[in-house]
Amino acid sequence: MAATKTPFSKKELTDLRKQLLTEREELSRQAAGIEESSFGNPQSELSGDLSSFDEEYADAATETFEREKDLSITNNIRDLTDQIDRAIERIDEGNYGLCERCGRPIEKARIKALPYATLCIKDKQAEERTG
């Protein structure tokens, strides 16, 4: 299986690498924006003045909800960033575009839509069926 080479030309790989890096930068910009807006000064509003505790508690509950929402977005961003990193690694190793499960080349249309895909369509569908 290791003998199979990437189905992409050097030029295609260079372009894909650029595309992946751009996408990665975009993601880290998004992540930085979220962190700035919601993790600015964690818990400071709970530790200070107790006289308006109830009010602050209600605020904090809303904020917790917002944070959890942001957190799942942040997790998604982290997941995607990991996938992009792995794709870039695979480009450098020369096995980019090969399915991690069956080792066959991933459909080019799929790579165009999802440059960090690691599974071919068939294996991706199989994975989704089994959950």
Ligand SMILES: [Zn+2]
């Ligand atoms: Zn496959």
